[in-house]
Amino acid sequence: MSRFKYCPQCAKPLELALHGEMQRIACPDRACGYVHWDNPVPVVAAIVEHEGEIILARNALWPPKMFALITGFLEKNDPHPESGVLREVEEELGLKGRIGEFIGFYPFERMNQIIIAYHVIAEGTVNLGAELIEWKKTPLEQIKPWPAGTGYAVRDLQLRRGFTPPPFDMSMLRKPRNWHEISEKLLTAGQPSAEEFKGLRAIGVEAVINLALPTSDHALPDEDDILRGLGLRYHHIPVLFDAPTDDDFERFCAAMAAEDGHTVFVHCAANKRVSAFVYLWRVLKAGVPREIAERDLLAVWTPDPVWAAFIAARV
Ligand SMILES: [Zn+2]
Numbered sequence: 001m002s003r004f005k006y007c008p009q010c011a012k013p014l015e016l017a018l019h020g021e022m023q024r025i026a027c028p029d030r031a032c033g034y035v036h037w038d039n040p041v042p043v044v045a046a047i048v049e050h051e052g053e054i055i056l057a058r059n060a061l062w063p064p065k066m067f068a069l070i071t072g073f074l075e076k077n078d079p080h081p082e083s084g085v086l087r088e089v090e091e092e093l094g095l096k097g098r099i100g101e102f103i104g105f106y107p108f109e110r111m112n113q114i115i116i117a118y119h120v121i122a123e124g125t126v127n128l129g130a131e132l133i134e135w136k137k138t139p140l141e142q143i144k145p146w147p148a149g150t151g152y153a154v155r156d157l158q159l160r161r162g163f164t165p166p167p168f169d170m171s172m173l174r175k176p177r178n179w180h181e182i183s184e185k186l187l188t189a190g191q192p193s194a195e196e197f198k199g200l201r202a203i204g205v206e207a208v209i210n211l212a213l214p215t216s217d218h219a220l221p222d223e224d225d226i227l228r229g230l231g232l233r234y235h236h237i238p239v240l241f242d243a244p245t246d247d248d249f250e251r252f253c254a255a256m257a258a259e260d261g262h263t264v265f266v267h268c269a270a271n272k273r274v275s276a277f278v279y280l281w282r283v284l285k286a287g288v289p290r291e292i293a294e295r296d297l298l299a300v301w302t303p304d305p306v307w308a309a310f311i312a313a314r315v
Contacts, residue, residue: 009034043113044085045071045150046120047157048093049100053137055093055126060133067136069150071115081116089120093135094127103157108149109195117153144169147202148195168202176200177218178271180300185263188278188300190270191218194226206262207233209255211248211277214238216269233259239273244310252277253285275300276307283315290315 007014007027017026019035027034048055048070056067070085070092078084082099089097100119108115126135141163145155151168158165176192191212192200200208208227212219220226227234235255239248256264268274279297282288297303303311 004036007032007034038112040107040112040114042074042081043071043108043115044074044081044088045069045106045115045117045153046085046089046097047103047117047140047154048089048095048097049119049121049140050095050123050126050137052139054140054143055122056136056138056143057092057128057132058134059131067134068146069117069154070120071150082118085116085118085120089122092129092132093122094129095122095124097122103153103160106149106152109198111149113149115149115153117150119157142166147199148174151202167204174199176267178300180271180275180296182278182282182296185261186278187263187265188271188274189265189267191216191220191267193218194220197226197230197232200265201230201232204263205232205265207235207259207264209235209237209252209259209264209266211237211239211252211266211268211273213240216241218269235259239268239277241269241273242306244273244276244307249277249280249314253281256281256285271300272303272307276303276311280311280314 004014004025006012007029010027010029010032012027012029012032014025014036015028016023017028019026024038025036046069055070057070058067070089072084072088072092074081074084075087078087086097086099089095097120100121103117103119106115106117128135140158140161143154143158144166145151145158145168147168155165174196176189176196178190180188182188187200187205210223214221224234224236237248237251237255266274266278275297279293282293283290
């Protein structure tokens with residue numbers, strides 16, 4: 001959602017309105033006509049090769065172990081993204097560089113950016129700019145890509161050079177709300193965003209089971225399209241939160257059986273329905289001891305009377 005509240009042209013409070021088939025923040029005054037289109041912002045990113053290794057840098061605002069590529073906004077006067085990325089490398093690392101190759105465009109939806117990524121070859125002595133506080137050098141093939149934004153560019157350059165990319169760095173994954181890992185192959189959470197689904201695919205999820213209603217909190221109206229676009233199998237089993245049924249649970253068990261051996265992500269709105277169904281499935285179908293399954297259930301929530309009774313009637 002936009003942080004703008006007032007029309008920048010006439011200062012009237014902005015309102016949501018339908019423009020070009022999308023809800024957008026716009027000025028209610030037709031004579032003014034202002035629409036906040038909120039288009040993605042182009043960002044240039046550099047995989048900087050220096051003496052045969054790749055420079056990763058840490059922004060002063062980031063947590064201690066988080067290193068990433070050199071990135072920056074295009075400036076109004078940059079004649080071309082290539083010169084923009086070389087300018088950023090010089091500003092942030094104090095290095096003169098030249099373009100090795102264009103790697104690709106990468107949407108970074110969470111930040112509403114489109115990343116334009118280059119391989120840059122640089123020489124000289126590193127002299128960090130004001131925004132960065134630390135840097136390190138790593139051979140390209142050893143960088144663990146992160147499942148978002150520029151991480152995909154790292155992975156693509158590794159593939160292009162004939163390396164087998166290391167698995168995605170899970171610690172960099174933005175996890176959906178109420179995330180709970182039952183095992184490496186059974187992951188659960190509340191409703192993810194479209195961007196979070198991409199991250200889930202990047203860490204190896206193959207199928208998604210959704211127990212939420214289309215009207216549940218944070219539901220994505222086009223979740224089936226999003227998952228199809230990502231090549232993930234989708235099982236939608238809407239379960240009424242205040243009236244779960246035997247039939248719902250049997251359908252859930254059938255979906256779990258269909259995905260046996262695959263990495264499955266199960267979600268609802270807040271991981272409550274899911275944690276209860278997964279608990280029952282583990283105890284009744286997977287032979288998991290009750291106390292172990294219960295620990296995972298209680299880590300998410302303490303079932304309310306409806307769900308406590310649903311569980312008690314079955315185990
Ligand atoms: Zn206006």
